[in-house]
Amino acid sequence: MKFLQTVTKSLSTAIYENPNMLSNYLLDTSDEVQIKKYTHVRLSEINHFCPREYALGYFLGLEKQSVINFAEMRQMELGSALHFWYQNYSKVFRNVLVGYWYCLACEKVRKHFGFKPNTRCEHCGASPKATVYHEYMFRMDNPYRVVGKVDLILYKDGVYRFGELKTLVEAPQEPKPEHIAQISAYAYFYNFVPKDQKLPIEIDTSVVYLCYVPKKFSYRNPLLTFPIKPSGKGIDLLIERVKQFSESVKTRTLPAPLEECIREGFMKRRCYVAKVCKKFYEDGKTQI
Ligand code: SF4
Numbered sequence: 001m002k003f004l005q006t007v008t009k010s011l012s013t014a015i016y017e018n019p020n021m022l023s024n025y026l027l028d029t030s031d032e033v034q035i036k037k038y039t040h041v042r043l044s045e046i047n048h049f050c051p052r053e054y055a056l057g058y059f060l061g062l063e064k065q066s067v068i069n070f071a072e073m074r075q076m077e078l079g080s081a082l083h084f085w086y087q088n089y090s091k092v093f094r095n096v097l098v099g100y101w102y103c104l105a106c107e108k109v110r111k112h113f114g115f116k117p118n119t120r121c122e123h124c125g126a127s128p129k130a131t132v133y134h135e136y137m138f139r140m141d142n143p144y145r146v147v148g149k150v151d152l153i154l155y156k157d158g159v160y161r162f163g164e165l166k167t168l169v170e171a172p173q174e175p176k177p178e179h180i181a182q183i184s185a186y187a188y189f190y191n192f193v194p195k196d197q198k199l200p201i202e203i204d205t206s207v208v209y210l211c212y213v214p215k216k217f218s219y220r221n222p223l224l225t226f227p228i229k230p231s232g233k234g235i236d237l238l239i240e241r242v243k244q245f246s247e248s249v250k251t252r253t254l255p256a257p258l259e260e261c262i263r264e265g266f267m268k269r270r271c272y273v274a275k276v277c278k279k280f281y282e283d284g285k286t287q288i
């Protein structure tokens, strides 16, 4: 009994002396598993997605499982918290942010499109304090199988445009290619959304806004906004890849493996279906 008490005491002393151990003991810092399906290309991942991986995943009925460790999860949560803050509480976007709104009390989308309503919920009568921004989402099968969720719809000088909020440690001096690709894809693919799922206002897709909010304090660059024109070779290549996946769902013809994967013996990318991809390639199978 005495031995057990000594062990318990020294263990708890160690925990209380180490802030990391105490966090792990006191709080839930376990890994999280994210599951993603291969039915539609998520436009937030368009810059690095592989059409062959999607086609294989789609036809084999697979789900991509990724383990997110606590440090990565914390980083993502910080980004989500900042998004929520800027969409709902900060004055920064108050005069330009429009869209749909959602009542947390009755869990319904408000019957209102535009600036944040300051009236009670039409469905349940809850205070407007329970109303939060509802990001516009589109999903389609034809002509492209894509899904996208737009952070911001911004209204200025009579024009509505899409905006994307990026929270990085420091704001970059110029827009990052993967962010240009993502926001350009929203603008490009929105033009193909069926009319009944489009927004009730006209979006000017010739320009989109990329807003960087640094997580690190900065006097010089507290928030940087870049105008992006969705065009150019980079986006053309990505559209082509989305087209390959969308076509393969109809024809069951597999897109060819990426050059880099062939070169590196299918080991280069962190790919969930690399083994199957390699096998199909080595067997010369192009149909699934
Ligand atoms: S191994 Fe490479 S080419 Fe094959 S599916 Fe994965 S990412 Fe695509």
Ligand SMILES: [Zn+2]
Residues within 6 Å of the ligand: 103, 104, 105, 106, 107, 108, 121, 122, 123, 124, 125, 126
């Ligand atoms: Zn309500």
